[in-house]
Every structure is written in structure tokens, then in C-alpha cells.
Amino acid sequence: MSEAPAQIIAILCVIESSLTLATEWPQVQAEYLVPLLHRLGELHSTTHVRPRRARALRRLTSSQFRLAFVSYGTADTVPSPVLSKIFFSNPTPMMNQMREEPHKLGIGRTGSGDGYGMAALEGMVAALELFDTLKSSIEPLACHIIHLAATHPDPAERPMWNVSPALDSVTWDTLPAEIKKRGVHYSNILLRPIPRLAQVQAATVVGPAHGAWFPIRSPHAINLGGFPPKGTKRTGSVDRSPEMAKRAKMLLSSPVKSPAAASPVPHSSPPQPPPPTTKTPLIPPAVPPVAPSVPTAPAPAAPVQYYPLPPVLAERYRAVELSLRAQASDLSKPAPGTSPQFIAQQRTELAKRIQWYKEQKEKHLRDPVAAAAAAAQAEEAIAKAAAARASAASATNTATGQTATDLAAKIGQGQPGAPPAPVAGGQNPAQQATGPPLGIQMPPSADMAAQMQKLLEQKNRPGHLNLPPQLPLQPQQPQPQPPAPVQQPPQQQPTPGPGQAQTRMWQGMLSWRGTDSETHIRKDVQARVMIHGQNAELMRPETWPSMMSLAPSQHHAVSPQVLQGWLARHKCVPLVVVASPHVQDPKGNQEHFTALMRLLSEKNLYALAAWNGPDGIQENRVLFFVLKPNHLAGAYFPLPGGMPELPKPETVQTTLPPQVMSILSSLGPKEQAMFTSLTSDKKMAWLKAAMQQRAAKLQQAQQQQQQQQQQQQQQQQQQQQQQQQQQQQQMQQMQAGPSQMQAPTMNPGQMPVNVPPGALNPWLPNNGPNMTAILGKYAPGGANAPMGMPNSTPSPAQQQQNAMMNLAAGMNFGTMGGMGGMGQMPPGAQGMHRRTPSGGAGPGAGQAPLTREMMQSFMQRNQEGGANGGMGGM
Incomplete structure (x- = not known):
């Protein structure tokens, strides 16, 4: 069990999602992919194992194969160019889904990029990320990338949708190094030559390159890496025997056959006779279409050169591709109740049409002379169709049934409809069924036009999934002719007869x-x-x-x-x-x-x-x-x-400015009738006058509004100036001292000039504030009434105000003035609270400061007694 992880073979399929590849997917899977997987099984099941144990180990290693899948579309695919990304798992369910439901994996979901290309770099980087994730947990025995593509990559230089930041700088030049660094073998299956992918594969091959051992359709190309030939003991001579070489040469030179006819070759390896009977049932072909046989020469060594198509053919091929894409999309989701046999029949016929389409387009891409001849034939058919349609239209106008019948007969004979619809032929292709092979001498535009017309007419037939139930245009006999319509009567079924009015x-x-x-x-x-x-x-x-x-x-x-x-x-x-x-x-x-x-x-x-x-x-x-x-x-x-x-819409509604429209909309019914009756010049003159009046009114209203605004601004400025002045006065008053605030309101005769400071100092010995004497001095008619005003009798309110102010002045003098320096007290008062009057406070502020001599005189005067004696004199 410990050796089981070392036996894992990791295979990752990178497939583009274009319809071009989806059209050939059954053949590619059966003829190319299955033989490659068989060879990997043979290589890793017989290595270092005796023959009698080869079968048992083959079963063991078959269960240890791990298959992953990545599909990519165009760069503008939403939500991401990487449509599908499935990690390594059991290959059986994956192969079944690839065979039966490829659309779920993204195959055929997009176009070919319309010349821009596919996001192949995004798909390759996504594949490397899957290998990095796998190698972080286990080291596989071998790693392979099998890339299937039919369209050239887009010009993107670096990936934009990768998850790992380590791969942000990967380019086409560094991609081979990234593949080799991870020990991954890179192989690709190209449905047409793609130089860039071929160069990447050649740069990743280590040692001599080995070609495919099975037949390859033209112009397909297969570049293999990590697929060496079988063991040299018994199989080397068989692989290179003249008989097998002759058989391979005959297969390449013979017309391309259907997968059913060529099943013994691609489903088994030619060197060993026994394996084909046991390996063929592993993955049978999903659809055994009968492809048209086209005689081809052996594959040339030089690369195939392609030429641009004429515009007429390019338009028709694009229309056919869109039609085939729509039919494939309809077949992916059939209507409920549709029988599986009918679906299988439709898929087979669709595969025939797709194969015919690719062969015709390939021929015109490689042969410019044939393309030019086909374009000329198509233009001639356009002229014939135009004449037929003109006669049909005139016949319809005159209601003549005979012309309509003739037109229906002409349509039944294969004459086309309207370009650029995929109808370009002007004659019955059935007449050329036994003619020469498709080439330069016979322009293929008539066959192609009949094919396109048949596709459109059959698609419109109701009750058949919007798809043609039968395609008699395809060759029913294995003849080397291009597909041509063998039966024409069914084409007349959807054509209405004269006088019909059906939907x-x-x-x-x-x-x-x-x-x-x-x-x-x-x-x-x-x-x-x-x-x-x-x-x-x-x-x-x-x-x-x-x-x-x-x-x-x-x-x-x-x-x-x-x-x-x-x-x-x-x-x-x-x-x-x-x-x-x-x-x-x-x-x-x-x-x-x-x-x-x-x-x-x-x-x-x-x-x-x-x-x-x-x-x-x-x-x-x-x-x-x-x-x-x-x-x-x-x-x-x-x-x-x-x-x-x-x-055309009315010019008034689209050319007049909004101001004019508002003027016209404001008119009453009578005014509107009057305006309508005016000539164009008078209308313009009236509108100009109305606009001038409206402009004058608007200007006058604007001036009035400006004047009002100016007045309001002046009033606001005056109010602001007044408020600022008031604020400045208040600030000056607040900054002034309490005495200065009281000075303007006090009467100079009421100033306590004769009050000794000691009389109001309660902290001096035997002294205290004699409130009665203080109030008596400042009361009206008291001892200290102002001189020269004996008969002044203030009003009661003024008396109360004066009393309060005097009281405040006295308290200020007694308390505020006594909160001075502490060191000026006499020695006899050191036992008391050291708080002496300050010379910078009280009513006497601004005079000379109190000295020791002044304090002593005040104390002596208090001891002798007086009118202003304190509490100690009682």
C-alpha cells in the first residue's frame, strides 16, 4: 500500500471550447485521444513486469490513472476564459462525460474568436496550477498534458486569470521551461497547423521526437512528447516491419474513412495482434458519422499555406458556422418527450454537415484559385436570385398566382433566396452528383449554396427541434464527390403555395x-x-x-x-x-x-x-x-x-431650445391656434419678441433680488458692528478691577478717606469691625455726610444702593486690604495668624504703601480710643 501513490499516472486534457473543435470531437476522441491513453496504459503496465503478471498489473495501474480537464474559450468569455477546471480524479466518469456530454465540459460553447484567437495561454497556465496542487501532496509516476486545439492563440502576452502569483509572468517564451521544470510531458493534437503550439511542444521534448503510430487526417497534426515506441524486445521489429509501414502508407494515401470503418486501426496499436480485441471496447466512438470521402495525397512535409477567403465566401461560411452552432446548441438540450433515436439521428446528420463544411472551407483556404472561382459563381448566383426576387415581388403586387407558382418551382430547383443568406447557388446540385471531383475546375459554390439553403429551410420546419430532420444533401454513397443534394422534393415542403396566408x-x-x-x-x-x-x-x-x-x-x-x-x-x-x-x-x-x-x-x-x-x-x-x-x-x-x-419627428420638438419649448407650452388654446396660423417668419419674430420679454423680466427680477440682498447685507453688517462694540465694552469692564468698576458710580463725598485701616482689621488686638459706626458714617445725615450738602436727601432706592456700595467698599478695605505680606506684623502679634493688610489693595490703592511708623500710629490711636474704636474699647 505504501507504493500505491508512486504508481499514479496524471493526465490532463486541455481543450479549447470552439465550435470548430466540437464539430470533430467524436472523431478526435475516438481516433486520437483513445490510442494515446491506450499507449500510456501499455507503457506503464509492462515496465519491469514479467509477462504472466502483466494483465494483473494492467488492472492495477488502470485504476490508478488520474485524469484532469481544462477547457478555455475566448478572452472576453464571461465570467472567465477558463470555462471548466476539473481536478485529477477517476478517469472512467470523466471519459464517459467527454463522450456523452461534452458540452457540460465547455466543448462547443464559444466561437473561434472571429480571427482574434483563443485564450490558450490561460488554459495552459491553469493546467500548470493543477499539477502544482497535485505535486504538493503526491509525486506521480508520470505527468502528461494533451492539448487539443483548432484555433490559433490570441495575442495575449501574460495570463490574467491565474490563481498562483508565481505564474503571473509566464509568457509563450517561458512556458516550455515551466512545463519542463515540473517534469510534465506536453503533447498536442492540432486540427490545423498552429505554429506557436508546435514550437512550444518542440521546446519541451527531451531526446528524439517520436511520431504518431496511427493514421492522421489531413490537415491535422499531432506532436507527441513522452510517448516512446513500445518495448524493443518483441515490438520494435513489428512497429518497423515493411508490412505495417505499407499498411500505414495505404491508410494515409487512401480517402479518409469514417471512424466506424477505421476502428480497427485507431483503437488498437498495430504492432501487437492480441491487444485490439481487448482495448477497443474501453471507449467506443460516441457518434459513428459517415464523413465524405475526399481523395487526399500523402501529407506533405512542408507546412500548408492558407490564403484569405473572398468576402462573399467568408460571409457565407460565417453564416453556415453560426447555423451549425445554433443547431448543436439546440441538440444539447432537446425538448421533453423527444425520442433518443431521433436525437441520435440528428447528431449523425449534424456531424455530416459539419464535416462537409470543414472540408469545403479547408479547400478554399488552401486553393485561392478555387476560392476566386467560387466567389465569381456566387456573385452570378446573386444576380440570378435578385432577378427572381424582383419578379416575385412584382407578381405579388399584381396578385397573380401563376408567378408565385413559378417562383416556388424555381425555389424547389435550388435557386437561392436573398444574400447574404447562406444561399449562393443558381442550379440544381443534384445534376452534378456524378460530375468530376471537387477541385479548381468545378467551382463548389453551387453545392455549398444548396447545402446552406437546405439547412435554413429544414431548420424552420416545425416539430423537429428547429433542426433539419434529414439532410439529403449529404452523399449517401461512398463516392469521392463533394456532398450534393440527392433529393430535391423535400425542399418544397416549407415553401408556401399561392394564396396561402399561414403563419x-x-x-x-x-x-x-x-x-x-x-x-x-x-x-x-x-x-x-x-x-x-x-x-x-x-x-x-x-x-x-x-x-x-x-x-x-x-x-x-x-x-x-x-x-x-x-x-x-x-x-x-x-x-x-x-x-x-x-x-x-x-x-x-x-x-x-x-x-x-x-x-x-x-x-x-x-x-x-x-x-x-x-x-x-x-x-x-x-x-x-x-x-x-x-x-x-x-x-x-x-x-x-x-x-x-x-x-422624421417634428422639428419643433427636437430643434428648438428648452426656453422656446417652455414658452410654447405655456400658451393657451386660443394662443396656440393663433401661433399655428402664423407663417414661419412671423412665428420666428413672435418667438424672438417673447424670448426678449422673458429675458427682460428675468433681468429685472435678478436686479431686484440683488438690491434686496445688498440691503440685507448692510443691515447684517451694522448689527455685527454694534454687537462687536458692546462686546468690547463688556470686555473692558471685565478686565478692570472692582474698585475701578465702582468708581464711576460712587459719590466722591462718600469715599472713606478718614477711616483708619486698623478700625476695619479684625485681626489686630482688641479691635474689630464696628459695623454700626461704618454704616453710620455713610448713612444720609450722618457724621460723615458730605460737606456743603446738608439738605441732600437721596431717594430710598438710592439710599439702599449707596448703603450696599459703602458696605462693599468697607469690606473690601477691611478684608482685601488685610491680605498683604506676612512679614510686616509687629513682634507682639507673632502668635497670631500671620496675615497683615497689603499696601496694594483697598480704597487707598495707588497711594504710598503703609510703613511701620504708620502702623504704629494706627495702633496707638486705637489704644487711646476714638469714634471708630473696635470691640476692645468697649
Whole structure:
């Protein structure tokens, strides 16, 4: 049990989520991935083991395989470019999910980046993080990364979504060193040559490189690392025997066969006869599609060069890819009650279409001459289709049923609808079923156009999951011809007959320029919708493109009443637009659809969809508008010339300034009638006069308001100055002493000039304050009344005030004046409290300070007695 951890084989699959890879996923899994896993099992089950114990150890090591998974999309994928990240676990459930439900792992959930590329660096860094986590707890016996890609990486230089800070500075140049540092073998399976990934793989290989031992489809490329050939004891000579080399050469030079026909080769290793019977049932192919056989030469040694497609073909291939992507999304979530047999049949037919699409596009990418010829043929078909549509429109206006019947017959013969819909052929492809192989001499645009038209028409047939139930366009016989329609009558089933008015429905994508809700970056936003129309004969949804690019109107929307009157005056087909529920992410699709309606409502605009008209010029065909909240409606204009000029809103409501609008809104009914009857010049003159009057009134009101404000400010300043003066006076009074505060109110005749200080000092011996004498002196008519005022009789209030002030003056003199220095007491009074009058207090403040001689004279005078004697004289 202690050796069990050392036997773990860690394998991590890094897969991009593009639809291009998803279309070939069953073949890639069965023909490439399964043989690689078989070889790893053989290598690690027979090492250092005797033959009789090989089978038992194979079971042991098979249970100790650990498989992890990482899928990545484009850089703008929400919420993260890394769609799926599953840690190492038992490989059986993982392989079953990869075979039966690959969409749950992210395969086929995004496009190919529209030329920008995929976030491959993010996926590789996520894989390294999983290995770091695994190695922190256990050291595996071997580590492998198997990278499957069909699109070149994006130009990102460093990862942005990694978890480990140690990998922040990883670039494409340092990625091989990071892989080798962790002891991981890196291999990749490329569905088309990708130089950057091939360079990374070559930089990680240690020792001689070994190629694949199984057949490889063109233009696929497989670069292996850590997959040495089998043991040299018995298998080396078999691997290099002339018979097996001859068989491999025949397989490469022969047409590419279906996985079912080639199952004995990819599901088993050629060197040993016994293993194929035991290893084939491990992971059978999920879908055994019958791919069209195309004669190919042996793989050239030089790299394949690709050329840009003409705009006409590029548009058609893009439309086909979007249609196939929508069909694959619908098949991932079938409607309740759909039989599994029907789903399997639809998947098989979808795989045929996808294979045909890739082979046609690959051919045109590699052969510019054939692409140019196909583009010329497509342009010629556009002109023929334009003439047919023009005659159909005129026949509809004259209500002649014979022309409509002829048009239906022409559609049944394979003539296309409206460009840029995926319809580009002008003749019956069935007539070329026995013609020469697909090449430069025979432009493939007619076959491709018939294929595209069949896909659209079959997709609109109700009750079949919005998918074509059958595809007779694909080759039913193993002939080396391109796929061509063998049966044409089924194409006439969705075509309405003359005089029919049944409801028709179009399903497709609406694309517009929007802003991402999280990153706030301008990007293309898409929503899959269903458009219902009442007039099937005029609508003809089979001629519409599979995706409509919306453009905003130049003018603002008008009122609903004006719009209804405008629609009634022009011939159009009313449409009702709803979000399609048959998508992989219904909630996200509904959010995008709601965002479109909100955008049109907030901007008060219309959305226009255009495609080429009968003369080959792009014309607006469908008008989308918000009829009421959360309800999107439209109108289709089938006549030549497309949609007429939209009604413009009233100029008064959009060009006049707000001041003029307020003046007009304030007018009464009579004034409004008078204003309406005026000419344009008189209206302008009246508006100018009204604006001048309003401006004068506003100016006068502003001046009055300014004057009032100035007066208020002056009053406030005066009040503030008065308050400041009062405060200053109060502060001066508070800073002054108590005697100075009383001086202005006291009568000079009442000043106690003859009161000896000792008479009011209660601490001197035999002395105390004679309050009766003090009050008697200052009372009116007393002994010390002011001279020259014998008859002065103050009022009772003044008497009381004078008495209180005199009392305060006497107390101040007796107490405050006695709180002076302590060292001036006579020696006879040392036993008492050392507190003597101070010369700097009392009424005599400001005079000469009291000396010892003055104190002695005061004491002698008190001992002799007097009018102001204290308590000791009693």
C-alpha cells in the first residue's frame, strides 16, 4: 500500500471550447485521444513486469490513472476564459462525460474568436496550477498534458486569470521551461497547423521526437512528447516491419474513412495482434458519422499555406458556422418527450454537415484559385436570385398566382433566396452528383449554396427541434464527390403555395454593437430570436440570412400613432419578435434580448436589418421597434428598394431650445391656434419678441433680488458692528478691577478717606469691625455726610444702593486690604495668624504703601480710643 501513490499516472486534457473543435470531437476522441491513453496504459503496465503478471498489473495501474480537464474559450468569455477546471480524479466518469456530454465540459460553447484567437495561454497556465496542487501532496509516476486545439492563440502576452502569483509572468517564451521544470510531458493534437503550439511542444521534448503510430487526417497534426515506441524486445521489429509501414502508407494515401470503418486501426496499436480485441471496447466512438470521402495525397512535409477567403465566401461560411452552432446548441438540450433515436439521428446528420463544411472551407483556404472561382459563381448566383426576387415581388403586387407558382418551382430547383443568406447557388446540385471531383475546375459554390439553403429551410420546419430532420444533401454513397443534394422534393415542403396566408417563423441570431456589463468594453452582442409573421407568401423566411446585423436609425423614433399611420401607408409584413428558448443558455439569451429592447427604449431609436436587394445593393429590409415595454415588434418590407424613408419627428420638438419649448407650452388654446396660423417668419419674430420679454423680466427680477440682498447685507453688517462694540465694552469692564468698576458710580463725598485701616482689621488686638459706626458714617445725615450738602436727601432706592456700595467698599478695605505680606506684623502679634493688610489693595490703592511708623500710629490711636474704636474699647 505504501507504493500505491508512486504508481499514479496524471493526465490532463486541455481543450479549447470552439465550435470548430466540437464539430470533430467524436472523431478526435475516438481516433486520437483513445490510442494515446491506450499507449500510456501499455507503457506503464509492462515496465519491469514479467509477462504472466502483466494483465494483473494492467488492472492495477488502470485504476490508478488520474485524469484532469481544462477547457478555455475566448478572452472576453464571461465570467472567465477558463470555462471548466476539473481536478485529477477517476478517469472512467470523466471519459464517459467527454463522450456523452461534452458540452457540460465547455466543448462547443464559444466561437473561434472571429480571427482574434483563443485564450490558450490561460488554459495552459491553469493546467500548470493543477499539477502544482497535485505535486504538493503526491509525486506521480508520470505527468502528461494533451492539448487539443483548432484555433490559433490570441495575442495575449501574460495570463490574467491565474490563481498562483508565481505564474503571473509566464509568457509563450517561458512556458516550455515551466512545463519542463515540473517534469510534465506536453503533447498536442492540432486540427490545423498552429505554429506557436508546435514550437512550444518542440521546446519541451527531451531526446528524439517520436511520431504518431496511427493514421492522421489531413490537415491535422499531432506532436507527441513522452510517448516512446513500445518495448524493443518483441515490438520494435513489428512497429518497423515493411508490412505495417505499407499498411500505414495505404491508410494515409487512401480517402479518409469514417471512424466506424477505421476502428480497427485507431483503437488498437498495430504492432501487437492480441491487444485490439481487448482495448477497443474501453471507449467506443460516441457518434459513428459517415464523413465524405475526399481523395487526399500523402501529407506533405512542408507546412500548408492558407490564403484569405473572398468576402462573399467568408460571409457565407460565417453564416453556415453560426447555423451549425445554433443547431448543436439546440441538440444539447432537446425538448421533453423527444425520442433518443431521433436525437441520435440528428447528431449523425449534424456531424455530416459539419464535416462537409470543414472540408469545403479547408479547400478554399488552401486553393485561392478555387476560392476566386467560387466567389465569381456566387456573385452570378446573386444576380440570378435578385432577378427572381424582383419578379416575385412584382407578381405579388399584381396578385397573380401563376408567378408565385413559378417562383416556388424555381425555389424547389435550388435557386437561392436573398444574400447574404447562406444561399449562393443558381442550379440544381443534384445534376452534378456524378460530375468530376471537387477541385479548381468545378467551382463548389453551387453545392455549398444548396447545402446552406437546405439547412435554413429544414431548420424552420416545425416539430423537429428547429433542426433539419434529414439532410439529403449529404452523399449517401461512398463516392469521392463533394456532398450534393440527392433529393430535391423535400425542399418544397416549407415553401408556401399561392394564396396561402399561414403563419411563418424565422429563427436566427440578432447581432448588434453593445457594451459588456462587467468589463464595459464594446463588443458584438448576440441574441437568438424567433420572428413570427402572418403573411407567409410575402415573408418567405427561407430567403432571410441566418444572422441579422442591426444598425441604429439616423433619427429618433416617432410616436406610436405616427408610426402606425406610416406602416399602414406602406406595404409591409407585421412581425412579432421573441427570444428563443431553444438555446444552451436561455437566461443569458433572454438578458441579451432584454438589453436590446432597453437600449432602443432609452435611446428612442429604431433598429434596422439590411441585406442585398435585387440589384445587389444592400438595403434595409426589417424595422425593429419597441411596441410597448418588454415587447419587441418589427416590420418586413418585401418590395424592391427595401424599407422606405422613415418618418422624421417634428422639428419643433427636437430643434428648438428648452426656453422656446417652455414658452410654447405655456400658451393657451386660443394662443396656440393663433401661433399655428402664423407663417414661419412671423412665428420666428413672435418667438424672438417673447424670448426678449422673458429675458427682460428675468433681468429685472435678478436686479431686484440683488438690491434686496445688498440691503440685507448692510443691515447684517451694522448689527455685527454694534454687537462687536458692546462686546468690547463688556470686555473692558471685565478686565478692570472692582474698585475701578465702582468708581464711576460712587459719590466722591462718600469715599472713606478718614477711616483708619486698623478700625476695619479684625485681626489686630482688641479691635474689630464696628459695623454700626461704618454704616453710620455713610448713612444720609450722618457724621460723615458730605460737606456743603446738608439738605441732600437721596431717594430710598438710592439710599439702599449707596448703603450696599459703602458696605462693599468697607469690606473690601477691611478684608482685601488685610491680605498683604506676612512679614510686616509687629513682634507682639507673632502668635497670631500671620496675615497683615497689603499696601496694594483697598480704597487707598495707588497711594504710598503703609510703613511701620504708620502702623504704629494706627495702633496707638486705637489704644487711646476714638469714634471708630473696635470691640476692645468697649
